[in-house]
Structure formats: C-alpha cells, structure tokens
Amino acid sequence: MKRLIVCADDFAGNAAASQAIAALAGASRISATSALVLSPRWAGDAARLQALRGQVDVGLHLDWTSAFARAAGHGLTLKGAMLRAALGGFEPAAARAVVERQLDAFEAVWxxxxxxxDGHQHVQQFAGIRQALVAAVAQRYPPAIRPYLRRSAAGPxxxxxxxxxxxxxGASALGRLARAAGIGCAPALSGIYGFNGGAVHYAKLMQTWLAQAPEGCIVMCHPATRAEAGDDIGAARAWEYAYLASDAFAQALARADVQVSRGARINFPA
Structure with a gap:
C-alpha cells in the first residue's frame, strides 16, 4: 500500500477553511494541515485541532503573500514576491526575521x-526565503523534532x-539546502491545478494524483465548508471539501491502494 500525505493548506485562513480541515482530519480523510499563523483566527481556531494532536501533522504555512502578511508589514503580492526572488532574492537577515517570527507565532499557540x-503560494522555496528557512530550522530544532519541508517539485x-x-x-535548490542541513523533504507535490473546472473535474484530477503520486508525496488541497466573501478560490474550496468528505474519495483511495499517512511516520531522507 502506497503512503501519501494529504495536506490541507490555509488552516485559520477563514472560518470555513478551519471548519472543513478539522472535520476532514477527524474523519482521517487528510493527514496534515498547515496554518496561516499571521491570521487573527490562528489562536482560537487551533483549539479545533487539539483533540487530533498526534493523529495529524500540524505545520506552518509560511506566509509572504496573503493579506495577513501585508498587514504584518512584510507582505507582497505573489507577482512582487516572484519578481524579488528572481532578481537576486530576498534579503537574508530580513527574511530570517520573518521566518523566526512565524515559527514563534506557531509555537506560542501550539x-x-x-x-x-510549507509556504503559502510556495514561497518557502523562493530565493532568500529558502536559505533563511533552512538556517532557522537547523538552528532551532534538534534532529529528533525537526520538521520536514515541502518541496514543490512536480509529481508524475x-x-x-x-x-x-x-x-x-526553487524546488531543487530547497532540496539541496535541506539535505546539506540534515532536514527531510517530501519527494514531490501533487494537487496543483487552476482552481477551476468544477467538482467533477476535481474528482478526476484527484483520482489521477492518487494513482500516479510516488510514495511519500504530498497531495495538497484547499477545502472549506463554503465559499466565503472575498475568497478568490472560495468556490473551489467548497467543491474540494464536498469531494474529500464523500464516499467517492474513500473509494478512490481504495482503488489506488493509498494509505493517507502522516509525514511524521515516513522516514524522509535528510
């Protein structure tokens, strides 16, 4: 049986996302979630996960591009962040400070x-940020409690x-840095699509991801119980939740011979 990590991003992004993620985790439909700790919802919504501690991986969704990041003073648009990464990268000391603040915010609650x-819109692997992240993780955490990283490298x-x-x-560059520092990385990422096409299309995509993703791959998702006002991908979040909570998803897992597994139980090479 193939082990995959089904990870729901954007916990604490809004009420509907936190509700969906907690419900799916409780039903063992997902095995990981990553939290937007700059959200004012983080401290309160984390209580939804307390009963699942040790049953689901709870991680940091490193954030440079959300409205929460912009409110915190370091945020950019995704286009702006990509441009900065491409034109020499983020300034190391400033990036390290942002990483440390978000790790502090995670630990203060959890x-x-x-x-x-991982990273909101994959910023964890951007130039300047990836170096700061690897350095912070290597310094803060001894090997026995060191988090694994998402490397947004394409699955088959x-x-x-x-x-x-x-x-x-920066997927390959992040992988090299992490290996040199003794930090494990998941081998690949699936679940990428344009947040369009509707529920039937999403179900077909998920069946393909489950069938073709390699052992230990992260299959990311973005569920919410409903589309909230102002959420650009709200409709997609709602159809993702409906599918992941359905018997059809359970049947797809069985057909693909997939076990939804915590990454903490997979020995990622460091």
Missing part, C-alpha cells in the same frame, strides 16, 4: 514545533505550465 513547514501526474513555474521557483 506549544510544540511544527510537524512540517503534474505536467502543466503552472506546476513547472512553481517548481522553477
């Missing part, structure tokens, strides 16, 4: 290190232009 770290089923652009923003 009272433990994150099980894993992910061959689209969006996937290639994401990977080109």
């Amino acid at each position: 009272k433990a290190p994150p099980d894993h770290i 089923a992910d061959t689209g232009l969006k996937t290639k652009i994401i990977a080109a923003m």
Whole structure:
C-alpha cells in the first residue's frame, strides 16, 4: 500500500477553511494541515485541532503573500514576491526575521514545533526565503523534532505550465539546502491545478494524483465548508471539501491502494 500525505493548506485562513480541515482530519480523510499563523483566527481556531494532536501533522504555512502578511508589514503580492526572488532574492537577515517570527507565532499557540513547514503560494522555496528557512530550522530544532519541508517539485501526474513555474521557483535548490542541513523533504507535490473546472473535474484530477503520486508525496488541497466573501478560490474550496468528505474519495483511495499517512511516520531522507 502506497503512503501519501494529504495536506490541507490555509488552516485559520477563514472560518470555513478551519471548519472543513478539522472535520476532514477527524474523519482521517487528510493527514496534515498547515496554518496561516499571521491570521487573527490562528489562536482560537487551533483549539479545533487539539483533540487530533498526534493523529495529524500540524505545520506552518509560511506566509509572504496573503493579506495577513501585508498587514504584518512584510507582505507582497505573489507577482512582487516572484519578481524579488528572481532578481537576486530576498534579503537574508530580513527574511530570517520573518521566518523566526512565524515559527514563534506557531509555537506560542501550539506549544510544540511544527510537524512540517510549507509556504503559502510556495514561497518557502523562493530565493532568500529558502536559505533563511533552512538556517532557522537547523538552528532551532534538534534532529529528533525537526520538521520536514515541502518541496514543490512536480509529481508524475503534474505536467502543466503552472506546476513547472512553481517548481522553477526553487524546488531543487530547497532540496539541496535541506539535505546539506540534515532536514527531510517530501519527494514531490501533487494537487496543483487552476482552481477551476468544477467538482467533477476535481474528482478526476484527484483520482489521477492518487494513482500516479510516488510514495511519500504530498497531495495538497484547499477545502472549506463554503465559499466565503472575498475568497478568490472560495468556490473551489467548497467543491474540494464536498469531494474529500464523500464516499467517492474513500473509494478512490481504495482503488489506488493509498494509505493517507502522516509525514511524521515516513522516514524522509535528510
């Protein structure tokens, strides 16, 4: 049986996302989530996950591009962040300070290190940020409690232009840095699509991801119980939740012979 990490991003992004993620985690439909700790909802919504501590990986969704990041003073648009990464990268000391603040914010609420770290819109692998992240993790956490990292490298089923652009923003470079520092990385990322096409299309995509993703791959998702006002991908979040909570998803897992597994139980090479 193949072990995959099904990770729901954007916990604490809004009420509907936190509600959906907690419900899916409680039903063992997902095995990981990553939290937007700059959100004012983080401290309160984390209580939804307390009963699942040790059953689901709870991690940091490192953030430079949300409204929460802009309110915190370091945020940019995604286009602006990509441009800065491409034109020499983020300034190391400033990036390190932002990483440390978000790790502090995670631990202040969760009272433990994150099980894993990824990035909102994949910023964890951007030039300047990836170096700061690896340095912070290596210094803060001894090997026994060190979080694993998401490396947004394409899985076999992910061959689209969006996937290639994401990977080109530093997936390989992050992997090299992490290995040199003794930090584990998941081998690949699936679940990338344009947040369009509707519920039936999403179900077909998920079946392909489950069938073709390699052992230990992260399959990311962005569920919410409903589309909230102002959420650009709210409709997609709602159809993702409906599918992940359905019997059809359970049947797809069985057909693909997939076990939804915590990354903390997979020995990622460091």
